Amino acid sequence: MKVSEIADRVGGKVEGDREREIHGIAGLESAGPRELAFAEGARALAAAARSAAGCILVPEKSRLPGQTTIAVAHPKLALIRAAEALQPAARAEPAIHPTAVISPSARIAPDVSVGPHAVLEDGVTVGAATSLGARVFLGRGVEIGERCVFFPGVCVYAGSRIGNDVVIHAGSVIGADGFGYVFAERRHHKFPQVGHVVIEDLVEIGSNTTIDRGSLGTTVIGQGTKIDNLVQIAHNVRIGSHCVIAAQTGISGSVEIGNYVVMGGQVGVGDKARIEDGAVIGAQAGIPTGKIVRRGSVLWGTPARPMSEFKKIYAHLSQLPKLADKVKKLSRARASRKKI
Secondary structure (H helix, E strand, O other), rough: OHHHHHHHOOOOOOEOOOEEOOEEEEOOOOOOOOOOEOOOOOHHHHOOOOOOOEEEEEEEOOOOOOOEEEEEOOOHHHHHHHHHHHHOOOOOOOHHHHHHHHOOOOEEOOOOOEEEEEEEEEEEEEEEOOEOOOOOOOOOOEEEOOEEEOOOOEEEOOOOOOOOOOOOOOEEEEEEOOOOOEEEOOEEEOOOOOOOOEOOOOEEEOOOOOEEEOOOOOEOOOOOOOEOOOOOOOOEEEEHHHHHHHOOEEOOOEEOOOOOOOEOOOOOEEOOOOEEEOOOEEOOOOEOOOOEEEOOOOOOOOEEEHHHHHHHHHHHHHHHHHHHHHHHHHHHHHHHHHHH
């Protein structure tokens, strides 16, 4: 695409060579004369001035003399939109591999792609333009919407319902039994796990993530939510729309999470906690059982505390070695005075 065509696509203003051809995207440091990059912030703009990129997306009112730039309101978002045209995601050709095992009662749209050794059990429904990779397993009655992409080894247990434009990466398991037991008569009795999982439109789920079915109800992942690799979501959890949950986060049973919540990596959430809209939970934070995190709060630490309080506590903790040395010196001085 010409620089001018990219500018039209992203709604930006060109400075420099409008006719230059761009063939792909790259980072500022590695981009070459035929590649598009982006720069946000003072440090990135300073690096952009030295970049060999053929064109750079920059914030409005930014200028880089000697560079070809497109000024936009949100350079990173503009790069996404340009990349959709420059390097569109590859789509599998509609076909069913001869090794796939598909129940006669499964209903599959004509333009679906089904990879090698995939298994689709009785009553499965798969919507138009969906791609199922090698060894994907869809249990009885699973419903999959349109334009979904399931990478190899995804396993979806019976009764799960998945919306449109959902991406699930390799090795993820949707709808396994939750971890629920009752201790009686000197042993653990498994509580019934007969609920379902509902994943709404535009959700993306990272590799090797597990989302358990509800025990008696439903586990719900809201529209547009993005879940990283290696996340555990337990039974009856309800996650709202457009949340971001980073790697190795563990969410216990019956937790309620609102909309636009951000959770860092390795966050642990105790059962029956409630996290309200717009909250931000920092990496490795621990949310105790039953705790309510209020709307818009920013928490960090274990147990999780407001960010301002966490910073004060951390600052005091960092002074503990000095405080310990001071106490030792005072103790020695006191002991010396007693001897005298």
